[in-house]
Amino acid sequence: MNIKRIFSVILRQYFLYKSNPIRLISMFLWPFLTILQWGFLTKYLASLSEEGFSFITVILGAVIIYEFMTRIINGIMITFLEDVWSKNFLNIFSSPIKIEEYLLGLVLSSIIMGVINFFVISLVSSLFFRYNILNFGFILWILLLNLFLFGVGLGFFITAVIFRLGPAAEWIGWPLPFILSVISGVFYPISTLPKLLQSIAKIFPTTYIFETMRGIVLKNIEFRYVFYNINLSFVLSTIFLIINYLFFMKIYKQNLVSGAIAKFSAFE
Amino acid sequence: MKKEILRIENLTKYYDSFLAVDNVSFSVFEGEILGLLGPNGAGKTTIINIILGILKQNKGYVEILNKDLKIYRTELTKKINFAATYCSLPGNLTVYQNLYIFGLLYEVENLKEKINYLEKEFGLSDIIYKKVGLLSSGELAKVNLAKVFINDPKIILLDEPTSSLDPNIAKEIRNKILRKARREKISILWTSHNMSEVEEVCDRVLFISHGKILIEGHPKELPKIYDRKNLEELFIYLAKEHCVFEKEL
Numbered sequence: 001m002n003i004k005r006i007f008s009v010i011l012r013q014y015f016l017y018k019s020n021p022i023r024l025i026s027m028f029l030w031p032f033l034t035i036l037q038w039g040f041l042t043k044y045l046a047s048l049s050e051e052g053f054s055f056i057t058v059i060l061g062a063v064i065i066y067e068f069m070t071r072i073i074n075g076i077m078i079t080f081l082e083d084v085w086s087k088n089f090l091n092i093f094s095s096p097i098k099i100e101e102y103l104l105g106l107v108l109s110s111i112i113m114g115v116i117n118f119f120v121i122s123l124v125s126s127l128f129f130r131y132n133i134l135n136f137g138f139i140l141w142i143l144l145l146n147l148f149l150f151g152v153g154l155g156f157f158i159t160a161v162i163f164r165l166g167p168a169a170e171w172i173g174w175p176l177p178f179i180l181s182v183i184s185g186v187f188y189p190i191s192t193l194p195k196l197l198q199s200i201a202k203i204f205p206t207t208y209i210f211e212t213m214r215g216i217v218l219k220n221i222e223f224r225y226v227f228y229n230i231n232l233s234f235v236l237s238t239i240f241l242i243i244n245y246l247f248f249m250k251i252y253k254q255n256l257v258s259g260a261i262a263k264f265s266a267f268e
Numbered sequence: 269m270k271k272e273i274l275r276i277e278n279l280t281k282y283y284d285s286f287l288a289v290d291n292v293s294f295s296v297f298e299g300e301i302l303g304l305l306g307p308n309g310a311g312k313t314t315i316i317n318i319i320l321g322i323l324k325q326n327k328g329y330v331e332i333l334n335k336d337l338k339i340y341r342t343e344l345t346k347k348i349n350f351a352a353t354y355c356s357l358p359g360n361l362t363v364y365q366n367l368y369i370f371g372l373l374y375e376v377e378n379l380k381e382k383i384n385y386l387e388k389e390f391g392l393s394d395i396i397y398k399k400v401g402l403l404s405s406g407e408l409a410k411v412n413l414a415k416v417f418i419n420d421p422k423i424i425l426l427d428e429p430t431s432s433l434d435p436n437i438a439k440e441i442r443n444k445i446l447r448k449a450r451r452e453k454i455s456i457l458w459t460s461h462n463m464s465e466v467e468e469v470c471d472r473v474l475f476i477s478h479g480k481i482l483i484e485g486h487p488k489e490l491p492k493i494y495d496r497k498n499l500e501e502l503f504i505y506l507a508k509e510h511c512v513f514e515k516e517l
Contacts, residue, residue, distance in 0.1 A: 008372035012358075015365045019399070086358035091415075094320035095373040096345040259283060259314070261322045 001104070005097045009105025010112070013079055026078075027113060031067055031121040038063045039129040057217045059187060060131045062210055064121050065140070066186050069147040069206070070177040071117040075110025076155025077162075077173050084167045089264045099252055103245075106159070107152055114148070139216065139226070143209050146233045150205050153241035154180075160248040163255060166264070186210050205233035205240065270297040272334070273423050273455040274319070279328035281314055281479075288314045290479035291328070296423060299453035301446075303460065303470035303487060307507040311479040312459045313352075316425050319457070320350055333422065346374055349419055351412040352427035359401025363392055363411050366400055367418060374419035386414040390444065406437035413444060423455040430465065438462075442469060463500040473499075475506050482506055 017023050042055040049055065083089055092102070126132045133140065158173035165172075181187065183197055184206035190198050201207045208229040215221025255261050274296040281289040289311045296302045304312045317323035319330055321341045330337040332344045357366045364383065371379040387396050390410045395403060400411060409429070416424050426445070430438035446469055449456055460466050466473060467487045475483045475490075483490060483506070487499055496502040 004372045090355040093322045096342045256324045262317045
């Protein structure tokens with residue numbers, strides 16, 4: 001692994017943001033609007049409900065950490081897509097960069113985006129709704145780590161699909177976090193879902209992460225289940241990450257044989 | 269004895285059942301400019317892509333500086349660079365930013381000084397902070413050249429480097445490449461459809477058709493040997509009559 005080559009992938013993103021500040025909208029405006037929308041909604045729901053139930057702590061916490069995962073996925077995908085949009089694959093992959101270094105560059109770029117996003121969104125929720133997610137304590141960082149691992153795995157999956165099917169496949173990538181949020185009980189317990197979807201939900205680490213988070217907030221989960229869920233989500237996230245990394249590598253190797261890297265700009 | 273920089277041996281590439289490169293072998297020596305000629309679809313770009321390591325061959329091997337490209341890809345690609353009209357640098361970055369990024373990718377030492385040097389060498393001062401997407405074809409060609417030379421390559425692969433340029437700019441670009449290549453003994457594998465350009469720059473040419481090397485020799489000698497007026501006539505003859513020619517061989 002060579003630091004200069006990995007850094008070049010990150011620096012490219014920095015140059016893009018620096019030369020066109022409008023790009024910062026995606027980093028700040030969307031999270032800002034998302035937290036405002038959910039914040040006001042939860043405030044409204046709180047006004048309708050019986051006293052004592054805090055929608056804000058139940059829902060805003062989930063929104064903030066789910067947004068973090070979404071930014072990790074999008075960070076990997078957007079950094080990869082920049083090379084697709086600028087038809088730069090031939091230059092990149094004919095250079096000495098190793099595919100592992102390129103992927104690490106994508107992941108590090110996404111971490112920067114995810115972390116900036118997390119602190120912006122946390123600040124907004126603290127200022128506007130007096131909800132400070134950092135009060136969650138140590139367990140928050142463990143949940144974020146699990147979401148990060150899963151997000152990286154999904155990022156690899158989407159980039160592999162785009163790499164295989166061409167730039168048009170980016171439209172599979174954008175709605176993926178939303179689809180996942182519906183299935184894996186980000187905003188409601190999975191017991192709300194139909195039986196079939198409940199079974200599907202159990203495959204995803206996000207299900208255990210958000211069930212645990214809700215359980216802690218509502219104080220209706222025993223410590224041993226917290227421990228169990230966190231471990232299970234960690235194992236599942238790691239498995240997803242490894243499988244999707246191998247999937248990406250398989251597609252990359254197929255593209256080396258088929259000539260798709262050289263001809264990638266021809267796909268529409 | 270001349271030093272072999274690039275050696276290709278029995279290179280074969282299929283796309284499914286289509287044979288794109290058929291058992292091709294050749295070498296490029298230090299400081300030599302080798303023209304790779306042939307009609308569209310002959311297999312030239314496929315060969316270049318294999319040398320760049322972005323396409324896997326079915327058979328044969330590529331050696332650069334006596335090392336197998338398959339095993340030493342990262343080390344060897346530091347000593348190669350490439351430019352093609354169909355492959356431009358990211359248009360949303362400035363010239364300087366692009367050169368900086370590629371300098372990092374190729375692990376160039378003293379990168380800022382190197383960019384300053386290339387800026388002067390290729391006359392980029394007026395456009396160095398301009399976005400690449402805003403440049404004219406001529407300016408873009410100069411920037412591509414600066415990128416090509418950023419890592420002090422031992423061999424460069426140029427796939428129709430002047431094809432979209434007016435004759436005046438094309439000549440300027442050719443001269444810049446030639447001057448630098450001769451001075452620094454850089455080997456070049458040059459594909460072009462412009463036969464007068466090939467006659468002017470290449471020390472030796474290979475003519476490829478349907479993935480096979482048909483003939484090889486000096487660009488000025490070959491037309492005489494095959495009883496044609498010039499290289500262009502020979503090109504047309506070989507492109508049209510390759511089957512007959514193959515039998516004759």
